[in-house]
Amino acid sequence: MDQQTKSKVTEFLETSSVRLGPEELMSLIAGVTAGPGTDGQMGAPEDWTILIGETLSDGEKQALMELLASAGDTAAENDIPMADRLALLQSQMKIQDLDGFLVPLADEHQGEYVPKHAGRLAWLTGFTGSAGLAVILKDQARLFVDGRYTLQAGEQVDSKLFDISHLVDQPPTNWIKENLKKGDQLGFDPWLHTNDGAQKYRRAAESVGASLVAATPNPLDQVWVNQPPPPLWPVSTHDISHSGASSVEKRGAIASAIGEAGEDFVVLTAPDSIAWLANIRGGDVPYTPFVLAFAILKANGELRIYTDRRKLPPSTEAQLEDGIWILDRSEFDAGLSELGKSKATVRVDPATAAESIFTRLKDAGAKITRQTDPCQLLKACKNETELSGMRAAHTRDGVALVRFLSWLAENGAAGKITEMDAARRVDEFRRDGEMIQGLSFPTISGAGANGAIVHYRVTPESNAALKTGSLYLVDSGAQYLDGTTDVTRTVAIGDPTPEMVECFTNVLKGHIALASQRFPEGTTGSQLDVLARMELWREGLDYDHGTGHGVGSFLGVHEGPQRISKVPNRVALKPGMVISNEPGYYKTGEFGIRIENLIAVRECAAGAPNGKKFLEFEVLTLAPIDLNLIEPTMLEGRELAWLNQYHARVRDTLAPLVGEDTRTWLETATRTL
C-alpha cells in the first residue's frame, strides 16, 4: 500500500466510528483486494464493509469503497520484473538446499478457481491458463500445459527462460526421471499437492535415486515480494429456507456414517463440503460462493471450522447453528496434531486433501482411513427445498435469457453487436432478477469461428462482431440465493447454412435422447453418455468434452461426484442430483454448437413392472431452442413431441413474466412444429 493510501486510512479512522488500528484496517482492505474481481464477486460490491463494522453509515461505506479502490490501484506496482523471478526462485532453492521445485496451479483445497495469492504459476511464468505445472531445476525450467493451452503458453511465456511441454503427451514425471540424478532433492509444497499427487512425483524421483522433499516454507512465496494475502470476504449463513436442511441434521447424518465406519473424525478440505455442511456461504474465490476453510467433524456431530476469523461478522457468528466452532486458520495444524495425540481414527480423502494433512496426522500418531469425503454424495442429492429453489432460480434465469434472446433476434444480424456487448447484455438482464449474487462462471460468448473454441473467453483482442450467416454460442449462468444456473444456447444470426442446420439438429437429437431416457436405479452417467453422441457418431462427428457435470445449490457450478462422460465413473445417478446435458459439435474455424440444459434426476412417476425403481430427468432450464436451426423432418415423432412439450412449458412459464414485445417474440420462438 502506498503512502497516499496510508494517510487516507489514518484520516478515515480519525473521522469514523470504526475502532481499528490503521494496520488492521489496511490488512483487511488488502484481503478484500486479494479476492475475486468484479465479474466473479458474490453479492453487492460494498458488502465487504461489514468486515469493518456492522453499523456503518452510508458515508463511511462510501469512504471505505474509495480506500479499496485506491488500494487496488497500487497492488501490482513495485513487483519484481517478470524476467528476474525465475532466477530469484532458483537462488532461494539453493538456500533451501533444493535441486528442483514443483510449481503447480493449485491452492490448499485443490479448487477449480484459485485465489490471487495462489497464482504462483502465473506470477513465475506469465502463463494464465486454468491448468499447468512448472518444474524448476537449478539450471533449467519447464512449463507443462495441456492441448488447450499450448498456443497461449507460447505467447505468454518467455521462451528464453522456460521450455514448454505437453502435459499429457510428455508427462512431467517422465521429464523428472530424465533430468534428476541420484541424490537430488526435488522440493514440493505439501499444501499444494494431494496425497495421491505427491505419491506420483515421489515415485518418479525415487526411480532415479532422487528424493521428493517437503519444501517449507514455499521458496516461491519467500521471493514473491508483493504476494497478495489470502482473500477476505464476509461469511454469511445460508438460510434454511434455501438449504432445506439444518446443519445439525446434515452433521447428524454424516457423523453417524463415519461412526459406523469406525472413524472418530473426518477432516474436510473441500470448501464446498464445508459450506454445505455448515450452511454458510462466502466470497473468497470467483464465481463460487464458498468460504476457503478447513474443518474437522467429530463423530458426535461437532464441527470445527478453521478459517480467517476476521471473515466472520458478529451477526453471522450469532446465527451459526449449535455445535459449530470457528477457529482461526492458524490453529488448524494444532487441531490435526491433537487428533494424532488422542490416537484417533481419522478419515481423509486422498484425492483432494493436501499431503501436508496426511503427514501431520501420521506424525502425530493418528490412524488414517483413506476414504471419500462423506459430504460429496449427500450434497449432490438436492432435497425438495433445494429443488424448488433451483426451479425458481431457473424461472428467473429464463426470464433474463428470453429477454436477451429476443433482444439478440432484433439486433444480432445488423453486424454491430460484438461478443463483449452480448456478454454484457446477458449479464445485465440477469442482474435485473431477484436473489442474484453473481455469475456462476465467466460467460462464454463466441461468434462464428470463436464458438468452435470450447473454453473460449472473449478478450478485447479476440472480440468479434456477430455476423449474418453465422452461429453465435452463449454459455452463461448465475448464482442465485436459491440456486445455481448454467445454460448454453446457439443462435443463428441471419440465415444458417444447411450444414449448420443438420449439425444442430443432430446435436439436438442427442440432447433429447439423454433428457428423455428412463433408466434403472444404479445407472451411472458414463453409461448414459453415448445417448447424447450416437446421432453425431452416425455422421462421423463427435465432441471432445464431457456431456454433463453436477451443479451445486448456490455452490459450485461444477461439482461431483456424478458426471456424464466417456470416462468411466462408478457413481450412480440418484434422485435429486442436478447435472448438465450439453452435447455439442465444433467445426474448427467455422462454427460451434452446444445445447445445454440443467436436468434433475427424479423417480419415474409410473412404477416399472417387477417393482424395480426407474429414474428419469426433469428439465430445469427454461429457454427456447432456436427453431431456425432445426430441420423438423430429421426428428422422429417422439423427438418432435419432446421439443414441442418443452417449448410449451417454456412459453407457459415465462410469457406471464416478460413484457409484451418479449412475449410476442417468445410465442414465435416456441411455436409448435
Added chain:
Amino acid sequence: MDQQTKSKVTEFLETSSVRLGPEELMSLIAGVTAGPGTDGQMGAPEDWTILIGETLSDGEKQALMELLASAGDTAAENDIPMADRLALLQSQMKIQDLDGFLVPLADEHQGEYVPKHAGRLAWLTGFTGSAGLAVILKDQARLFVDGRYTLQAGEQVDSKLFDISHLVDQPPTNWIKENLKKGDQLGFDPWLHTNDGAQKYRRAAESVGASLVAATPNPLDQVWVNQPPPPLWPVSTHDISHSGASSVEKRGAIASAIGEAGEDFVVLTAPDSIAWLANIRGGDVPYTPFVLAFAILKANGELRIYTDRRKLPPSTEAQLEDGIWILDRSEFDAGLSELGKSKATVRVDPATAAESIFTRLKDAGAKITRQTDPCQLLKACKNETELSGMRAAHTRDGVALVRFLSWLAENGAAGKITEMDAARRVDEFRRDGEMIQGLSFPTISGAGANGAIVHYRVTPESNAALKTGSLYLVDSGAQYLDGTTDVTRTVAIGDPTPEMVECFTNVLKGHIALASQRFPEGTTGSQLDVLARMELWREGLDYDHGTGHGVGSFLGVHEGPQRISKVPNRVALKPGMVISNEPGYYKTGEFGIRIENLIAVRECAAGAPNGKKFLEFEVLTLAPIDLNLIEPTMLEGRELAWLNQYHARVRDTLAPLVGEDTRTWLETATRTL
C-alpha cells in the same frame, strides 16, 4: 480300475503292436476318462487313441474304445460316501495344523470350465453349479453361492453339514472375520487362488489376528481317494491356414513388447493365451479346444510350454514351430526358480496367475512386474484369415440353424417336441457340417417359463415340451476348425401374445441399435451397452446380464479383454475383435427372449470428417429373426431397413446351400417387411 478292466488291458497288450506297460496304458486311459464328456469333447471320440500309437489298426482302435468305456463305467465306484467327506477333510486339516480351509471352484488356470480332478467343491458338497466357494472350519462349514444358484444349492447340499450363504450379499471375507479368532490358521491351496484373490482373504484373516497359510499338499486331495488324474487328450497344431499368423510372428510381437517394457520373461498361465501363441489346440476341458499348460516366454521369443508330455503325439511335436519347447508340467516349478536365480524381471498377470507362481518367483529372487497377460489383446483382434474363417464357420452354422428352425416351424407346435429333442436336433444339424469339432458350450434349450432362466440347462427332470402359444429360446454354438459360433434365437411356437411381440420388438430394437452404431476409435463396450437397453428401459424393463462377450477363433467362446456391459471396462473396441450382441428380456415364470448375433469390429468404409477414425460392426451370424414376433409399426425406418437388409443377406447366402423345402421356408422367414 477294476480287476476285469486290468485283465482286458493285459490281453490287449499281448495281442497288439502297442509297446506300453499295462500301468502306462491304464494311466493314459484314466487321463482320457478324466477329460470332457461326450458333449464337450473336441474332434472324434476315437481321436485320443493317437496317444497310444500313431499307426494303430482299426481293430486296435476299436479295442481301445472298449477299454475306455469299461474304465469309465467303474470310475465313480468305490468313492467315499458323500456324508463322510467333510469329516475326513476336517481330520486332515487337523493333521496339517489348519483351523480353516478354503475350497473354491477353480483350477490352476482360473478357467471357466474346470477339469474333473479340480471338481473339489462338487465332490465335497454335492453342489454342481458353475461358481461357488466353501469355507471349512474345524466345527462348521459354509457354502457361498450367487443368486443364480441358491435354489439349486439348497437341493443338492446336505443342510446338516453345510450352511449356505449368498456370495455377494454375505461375502465370505465377512464371515471369515466373524468366525476366525486370533492365532487361527486359514489354509488355502496357492495353485487355486490368484494373487489378487489370496490378498483379499489374507486381509480378512489378518484383520482379526489370524493368518492365511498355503496348505501344501491340498488337504482335500489327500482325502479324495478316487480323485481323477489331470485330463489327457492329444495336442494338435493349429494350421496357419486357420490361424493366419505363425507362432514365430506372434512371439516376435509379444517378445518385443515385453522387451520394451524392460521385462526378461513373461509367465503365461491362461491356456487360451498359450494355444493362440503356439498355434496349438487340445481337448482337456469341455467346449474349449485348448491344452491345460503353463508357459514361459523369453524376451527373445523362445517359448517353453509345461504340460503333460504324454499329450503330444510325435507327429504334433514334429510340426511345432521353431523356438517352442515342450517340457513336462513337473518341471514348471524348477523353471520358475531358474528365473529367480538369474534375477530376471518377470511379467505375471495378478488377475489370473496363481498365488503359488508369485511366491515361487519371489522366493527365488525374481523381480515381478504385475501386468496384464500380453497375449489377450492381440488374440482378441482377429487377423484377416481368422475373420474369413469366422465368416465361413458362420455360413456353415447358418445352414444348420436354418435347417433346424425350418424343422421346428414344421413340428414345434404339435406339443410333441421336448427341450432335449430340440437341443439334440440342433446338434445333429451342426454335425452334418464340415470342420465341426464339437459344441462351444452346453446348449440352452428353454421352452416357455424355462426360457426365462438365463443360464438354463435342460435336465431329464426339467425337460419340458414346446407348447403352442409359448416362446422357445435356443442359445447354442459350435467349435469349427476355422472359427467359433454362439447364436441365440427366440421363436414363437404357435401364435404369440401381444405382450410377447411387444417385448421381442423392443429387444430387437436394442439389438439393431447396437449392431448399426458407428463409433469413434477408443470407444469401449461399456460405453455402447446402453444402446441395447434404451428401448427396454423406456418401458421400465431390463435384463440382468451383460450385452456382449468376446469370442475366440476356434478357442474360448467367452474371452476378453473387451466386453459390452454395464460394468466399466477400459478396453477400447478394436478392428478384428469379435463380440456377441445379445440383449434379452425375461419374464419370470412365463417366457424368455434373447436375440444374439456375433459381430466383428471393422473400420468404417466411409472416412469420417476431420480425419478421425470411426468403427462399425459387421454381423457374422446368419439366421432368420422370427418375423412372427415383430410388430413392424414399432420399428423406425432405419430399423426396418436394417432388418430387411440382414434377412436379404441371410437368404442370399444360405438359400443356395440348403435343400428345397428348407429354402422355401427360408424365403418366407426372411421376407421383406
